[in-house]
Amino acid sequence: MIKVLSTSWPLLLGVMLLMVGNGIQGTLLGIRGAIEGFSTFEISLVMSAYFAGFLLGSQLAPSMIRKVGHVRVFAALGSLISAVLVVYPVAADWMVWTALRVLFGFCFSGIYITAESWLNNAATNETRGQALSAYMIVQMVGIIASQAILNVGDPSGFVLFVIPSVLVSLAFMPILLAPTPAPTFQTTKGLSFRELFRISPLGCVGMLLTGGVFSAMFGMAAVWGAMEGLSVRDISIFVGALYVGGLVLQYPIGWMSDRMDRRLLITGLSGIAAVTMLIAGLADLPFTAYLVAALLLGGITNPVYALLIAYTNDFLAQDDMAAASAGMIFLNGFGAIFGPIVTGWIMGQVGSGGFFLFISALFSLLTAYALWRMSRRAAPAGTAPSAFLVPTASPVAATAVIEKDR
Structure with a gap:
């Protein structure tokens, strides 16, 4: 280091x-x-x-x-x-x-x-x-x-x-x-979205759903705090808790994922998040409880994102990984466009609790789909411990060109 x-x-x-x-x-x-x-x-x-x-x-x-x-x-x-x-x-x-x-x-x-x-x-x-x-x-x-x-x-x-x-x-x-010289830009092998979905349906669907979670979580958290009447100090603490949770739990969950079926972790973590967000959306909790929910939400969302990429890479050849990562990250960004819009509409209909209810719905869908995929496909054999990827913050870490479906 x-x-x-x-x-x-x-x-x-x-x-x-x-x-x-x-x-x-x-x-x-x-x-x-x-x-x-x-x-x-x-x-x-x-x-x-x-x-x-x-x-x-x-x-x-x-x-x-x-x-x-x-x-x-x-x-x-x-x-x-x-x-x-x-x-x-x-x-x-x-x-x-x-x-x-x-x-x-x-x-x-x-x-x-x-x-x-x-x-x-x-x-x-x-x-x-x-x-x-x-x-x-x-x-x-x-x-x-x-x-x-x-x-x-x-x-x-x-x-x-x-x-x-x-x-x-x-x-x-x-x-x-x-002093480091600027790198020479290079493109890599392309991969169509159709082929990517054939390789990993769970990865593709999961990235769309987590895109909505990420954008709702980080785009509308301050809006939720304002609707709740929180002070700027409390809103900043709440948003910070989302990131602290991701920082703390990223490595432990990654370590576990290299020693078991990643889909079990995706399903279990998504289910925990869905229930936690449902409680936060329906109950009138003290601020401390909302902070715990924020820590858990951030601590689950970031690792689940990485788990989905790692699970997809389990089925890929080495020279396909960059293009697959670029495609999945693009799907994540596409799903992110709609997260704040839908969250804002729900919050306008049911109040501030809609922030948590929307995230709960997305994690519920991911839990159900992951369970269904487990019944359709066996876990990949021989997963290497290095397969778990720590995601970068931007959906452009891989700059591969994604070919359009023909």
Whole structure:
């Protein structure tokens, strides 16, 4: 790990600053939207727009990198992100915010592609696993720290929008000045969605459903807190608990998955999440109980995402894994577009509890489908302990081109 940090610390520091800025923005918009009088459905459209932009960027950013190179794309998109962050409080209109969120998601997809390919290029086969683990850790640390920064200013003012803009601008300094040369962009073997579904129906369906869970969880958590009348401090603690849970439980669940049928873990964890979210949605719980639910939700969702990728890879040849990961991550992003929209509509119909009820419904569907798939197919034999993958935060970690179904 020391060798990884000695060669990659500028990139890892930059990524952490990026995630601090991004983490503040995600929670702050939910709080500020409520202050501005946006309806729950309008805020949900704003939140969903990020994932639409992210998908667009994941398709266009690779060609941009091929044309002008990593450094120029990184600098250009970073400048746009800083600009967007300071425009939010100036143009407090939900339709303007929706357009800005599309642009924001597009820019971050390109940023992630650049940073992750840079990291992979700097790492060796012996250090790549440690490098990706360090990458995940700094992202989690950055997002958790961002929730604390929310308490230093008034969400109805400008300061909390200026802070992430400054942090994002500073994030590019260590990355652009790093001695590691920019990598050469390469494409990989393609794989159609039809072929991917034939290889792993559970993986494909699971990624669609977890996409909805992720976007509802991180896009609407602050909206739930605002509807509940929580303070900015309590909302930031609740959102931070989602990430802390994922950070703490990721490795233990991954260790278990290499020693048993992954589908049993997917089914069991999804069932636990479904029941927990149902209770949180129907009962009037104290704030401490909601924090426990948040820790559990984050601690289950992140590992289930990785389990689905690992389970699919159990059926793949080595040279198909990159394309399959790209396809599944695209499905995850597609499902994420609809998470905040549906959540916002349900919350408008039944109240704040709709936030938990929607997530419960998605996990219930995943539990039922995983059980059905277990009756249709035997577990793969000879799963290697290294097959469990720790997912990156962006759905563009694999930049393989997905071929259209013919």
